[in-house]
Amino acid sequence: MKKFSVVIAGGGSTFTPGIVMMMLENRDRFPMRELVLYDNDKERQAVLGEALSILIKEQAPELKFSYTTNPEVAFTNRDFCMAHIRAGQYNMREKDEKIPLRHGVIGQETCGPGGIAYGMRSITGMLEIIDYMEKYSPNCWMLNYSNPAAIVAEACRVLRPNAKVLNICDMPVGTLRRMSQIINKQPQDLEVRYFGLNHFGWWTSVKDKEGHEYLDEIKDYVAENGYLTQVEVDTQHMDPSWQETHKKAKDLLAINPRYLPNTYLKYYLYPDYEVAHSNPDFTRANEVMEGREKQVFTAAREIIEKGTAENSNFHIDSHASFIVDLARAIAFNTHERMLMIVENNGAIANFPDDAMVEVPCIVGSDGVEPLAQGKIPNFEQALMYQQVTVEKLVVEAYIEGSYQKLWQALTLSKTIPSAKVAKDVLDDLIEANKDYWPELS
Numbered sequence: 518m519k520k521f522s523v524v525i526a527g528g529g530s531t532f533t534p535g536i537v538m539m540m541l542e543n544r545d546r547f548p549m550r551e552l553v554l555y556d557n558d559k560e561r562q563a564v565l566g567e568a569l570s571i572l573i574k575e576q577a578p579e580l581k582f583s584y585t586t587n588p589e590v591a592f593t594n595r596d597f598c599m600a601h602i603r604a605g606q607y608n609m610r611e612k613d614e615k616i617p618l619r620h621g622v623i624g625q626e627t628c629g630p631g632g633i634a635y636g637m638r639s640i641t642g643m644l645e646i647i648d649y650m651e652k653y654s655p656n657c658w659m660l661n662y663s664n665p666a667a668i669v670a671e672a673c674r675v676l677r678p679n680a681k682v683l684n685i686c687d688m689p690v691g692t693l694r695r696m697s698q699i700i701n702k703q704p705q706d707l708e709v710r711y712f713g714l715n716h717f718g719w720w721t722s723v724k725d726k727e728g729h730e731y732l733d734e735i736k737d738y739v740a741e742n743g744y745l746t747q748v749e750v751d752t753q754h755m756d757p758s759w760q761e762t763h764k765k766a767k768d769l770l771a772i773n774p775r776y777l778p779n780t781y782l783k784y785y786l787y788p789d790y791e792v793a794h795s796n797p798d799f800t801r802a803n804e805v806m807e808g809r810e811k812q813v814f815t816a817a818r819e820i821i822e823k824g825t826a827e828n829s830n831f832h833i834d835s836h837a838s839f840i841v842d843l844a845r846a847i848a849f850n851t852h853e854r855m856l857m858i859v860e861n862n863g864a865i866a867n868f869p870d871d872a873m874v875e876v877p878c879i880v881g882s883d884g885v886e887p888l889a890q891g892k893i894p895n896f897e898q899a900l901m902y903q904q905v906t907v908e909k910l911v912v913e914a915y916i917e918g919s920y921q922k923l924w925q926a927l928t929l930s931k932t933i934p935s936a937k938v939a940k941d942v943l944d945d946l947i948e949a950n951k952d953y954w955p956e957l958s
């Protein structure tokens with residue numbers, strides 16, 4: 518079997534150790550000859566890089582491993598780039614969350630004004646790594662799960678339309694794991710139909726391979742409990758704030774009982790509740806900084822100190838194995854069915870062709886082929902049209918340096934009550950992001 522050469526962009530990410538260990542565990546399905554970490558923050562990456570080089574020497578000595586901040590070294594001779602960068606890191610995520618809350622509106626990583634602010638930062642970082650990839654390894658594929666995925670995907674569509682970038686999100690994967698527990702199945706036994714935008718969609722069918730439909734059974738459970746299940750399903754979405762999010766799906770189903778909702782819809786459909794239940798002094802960024810970030814970097818430092826990764830506190834991120842499924846689909850033409858973020862082009866019949874939507878696709882060596890999801894009802898269509906227009910305005914504002922368009926984007930967001938509040942939030946975000954955003958006039 519061919520062995521692949523992989524670069525992870527965002528090598529200093531809190532997810533890097535879990536994903537590297539997941540890839541090591543999946544070596545029989547996706548063999549690697551070389552693995553390189555790339556980050557633009559040397560000190561942050563070095564901690565994880567050193568610890569992982571100790572771990573890889575012990576667990577996969579045949580694998581060539583290194584870490585670098587040099588783009589040419591990172592991107593030369595690569596088959597795949599797994600991209601999980603966070604432009605501005607946690608310091609800026611904290612501002613994305615806290616600034617809007619000061620104005621009484623949703624402060625969140627990818628939804629509402631926080632997502633817009635993060636999007637304006639991410640576009641620059643994503644274009645940078647795509648350009649490195651295309652310069653040094655023109656045949657390389659980028660599997661991107663950097664957020665905010667909807668805005669990043671729209672920016673790629675407009676600014677790098679021919680780049681070999683596939684945008685994917687782990688939220689539908691995580692929720693499907695919960696659904697499979699609800700009906701006592703394995704996620705791989707289930708096939709779904711789904712339509713929406715990233716972090717903004719609905720499951721319209723959840724069937725087993727024999728064609729039995731479980732939608733109603735799952736809805737009955739969600740109407741009572743949300744997606745909260747008794748058994749621990751993954752390690753990523755288990756913090757207290759996430760438990761609340763899974764529970765809240767119950768109220769999302771109440772307003773729209775036809776389909777099963779993506780949990781992120783709560784920020785658009787219950788923004789007042791979410792603001793009232795947020796602590797403006799301690800947001801998700803603080804929860805991650807005090808939780809996952811501290812845990813991962815402490816574990817890395819311990820490995821370095823001891824000189825061994827035996828009994829370490831690095832944990833395999835097995836829920837991320839969908840990334841290997843995606844790489845395998847491209848590498849071995851497996852025609853895997855996966856939810857991907859793609860240009861609509863008729864997949865949702867009554868939605869604009871040029872919208873970046875999230876739908877099931879068949880993935881093979883030539884890339885993704887979206888599966889037709891038919892026409893969608895008015896309620897979902899109207900919500901999606903509003904949101905996709907926000908995302909398009911953000912990308913236009915970025916390209917044109919337009920204050921007006923970004924103000925319109927914030928005003929149109931369902932999370933913001935008026936143009937006045939939108940302007941107040943925007944002016945504070947501009948001040949906070951002056952080292953990252955293009956200048957707006």
Ligand code: NAD
Nearest residue numbers: 527529530531532556557558601602603642663664686687
């Ligand atoms: P993190 O801050 O721990 O790590 C991100 C790393 O990216 C940092 O080390 C940072 O220095 C680096 N970086 C930033 N800009 C860069 C650039 N231009 N070039 C190279 N490196 C750069 O963040 P995290 O919490 O580990 O999250 C990483 C990313 O993964 C985020 O975008 C997050 O939203 C995303 N994520 C996506 C999913 C999904 O399925 N879509 C799920 C979870 C997290």
Ligand code: LMR
Nearest residue numbers: 626753754759801805809
């Ligand atoms: C979140 O807020 O949960 C996402 O950014 C992913 C994570 O675990 O941080």
